[in-house]
Amino acid sequence: xxxxxxxxSVSGSPGQSITISCTGTSSDVGGxxxxxxxxxxxxxxxxxxxYDVSNRxxxxxxxxxxxxxxxxxxLTISGLQAEDEADYYCTSYxxxxxxxxxxxxxxxxx
Amino acid sequence: EVQLVESGGGLVQPGGSLRLSxxxxxxxxxxxxxxxxxxxxxxxxxxxxxxxxxxxxTFYADSVKGRFTVSRVKSTKTFYMQMSSLRAEDTAVYYCAxxxxxxxxxxxxxxxxxxxTVSS
Numbered sequence: 001x002x003x004x005x006x007x008x009s010v011s012g013s014p015g016q017s018i019t020i021s022c023t024g025t026s027s028d029v030g031g032x033x034x035x036x037x038x039x040x041x042x043x044x045x046x047x048x049x050x051y052d053v054s055n056r057x058x059x060x061x062x063x064x065x066x067x068x069x070x071x072x073x074x075l076t077i078s079g080l081q082a083e084d085e086a087d088y089y090c091t092s093y094x095x096x097x098x099x100x101x102x103x104x105x106x107x108x109x110x
Numbered sequence: 111e112v113q114l115v116e117s118g119g120g121l122v123q124p125g126g127s128l129r130l131s132x133x134x135x136x137x138x139x140x141x142x143x144x145x146x147x148x149x150x151x152x153x154x155x156x157x158x159x160x161x162x163x164x165x166x167x168t169f170y171a172d173s174v175k176g177r178f179t180v181s182r183v184k185s186t187k188t189f190y191m192q193m194s195s196l197r198a199e200d201t202a203v204y205y206c207a208x209x210x211x212x213x214x215x216x217x218x219x220x221x222x223x224x225x226x227t228v229s230s
Contacts, residue, residue, distance in 0.1 A: 001172050003154070034215035038155070045205055045223060046147075046155060051216035089155050093215040098169050099145070104154035 004029065004090055004102035011108040017078040020105045022090030023071060028100055030071035034093035037066060037075045041086045049088075050075060077107070085109045112136040112219040114206050119224030126196050126228070132189040132206030132221060139187040140164070143209035145217055146180065146191050148202035148226075156202075159191065160209070174200075196228045 005023040012018040022029065022037075029035055033053045038046035048057055050066035053073065063078045073092070077084050090102035118130040132144065146158040159170045161180045168180050179192045189206055203225050207217035 003156075032215070036216035038217075040155075045220040046217075047220070048216055048218055051210060051218075052214055057218065087154075091155075091157065091216075096169070097167075098171065099157040099160070099215075101147075101155045101157055 001094070001096075001098065001100055004092060004100055006088075006090060006102040006105045008103070009106045009108065011110055012080045013110045014080055014082065016080050017076060018080060018107065019077075020075045020088055020090075020107070022073040022075070022092075022102045024073075024092055024100070025071055027095040028092040029068065029073050029090075031095060032093050033068070035066070035068055035073040036091050037064075038089045038091065039086045040089065046089065080109055082109050112208060114208065114219060114221035116204065116206050116221045116224040119204065119226045121227045121229065122196055123230050124197060124228055127192070127194040128196065128226060130191045130193065130204055130206075130224060130226070132191075134187045134189060134208070137208065137219075139182075140184050142211075144180075144182060144189040145207050145209055147205045147207060147217070147220075148200075149205070149223075150199070150202040153202075158204070161189070163212075193226070196226075198228050200226060201228045202226060 037050040040046040054066045113135045115133045145160040177195045203223040205223045208219040210218045
């Protein structure tokens with residue numbers, strides 16, 4: 001159950017687009033369309049922003065989108081805004097019927 | 111509105127035990143799997159355990175297998191995690207979360223967390 005691999009940090013200027021990658025294996029990310037992404041602001045509980053690879057929950061900005069290719073999933077934030085500054089975590093269902101989180105990515109809006 | 115309220119955290123000595131509770135409201139409790147996720151101070155999220163909607167199936171992270179046990183009580187809409195043989199590395203904020211509908215695999219609602227500190 002090794003954590004999925006994410007970049008430690010990603011930054012961008014307001015209005016730009018950024019992409020966060022999430023790399024796993026064929027036993028998790030690559031094996032199922034069950035990747036979700038969570039946004040966490042300091043001191044707050046996580047909030048789901050993308051589920052099942054590319055679905056956006058009600059109320060989540062259209063500027064956030066998800067995709068997957070092979071063993072790597074991605075979260076793209078377009079039109080970066082100050083409110084997007086947060087930590088982001090991916091997670092995947094696994095072949096052991098468990099879940100595994102990514103290492104987390106700190107997004108900074110310059 | 112879905113509400114999840116954790117309780118039971120606190121300071122415990124290494125080797126000790128603690129039981130966390132998660133009180134659920136605002137949804138049909140018996141229809142959804144429930145999960146625990148933890149976050150050590152200054153660290154990332156770590157998935158801990160999950161219990162099926164009916165309570166018959168449970169799964170655990172390797173890091174807690176054999177030491178933690180999850181359960182649920184339909185009548186009181188409460189989800190539990192019994193933690194034993196606690197170690198310093200179990201120190202974390204523990205969140206309970208509700209899994210999404212059947213056929214999906216994500217956690218759509220979260221509590222605010224309860225802090226567990228394992229220290230002598």
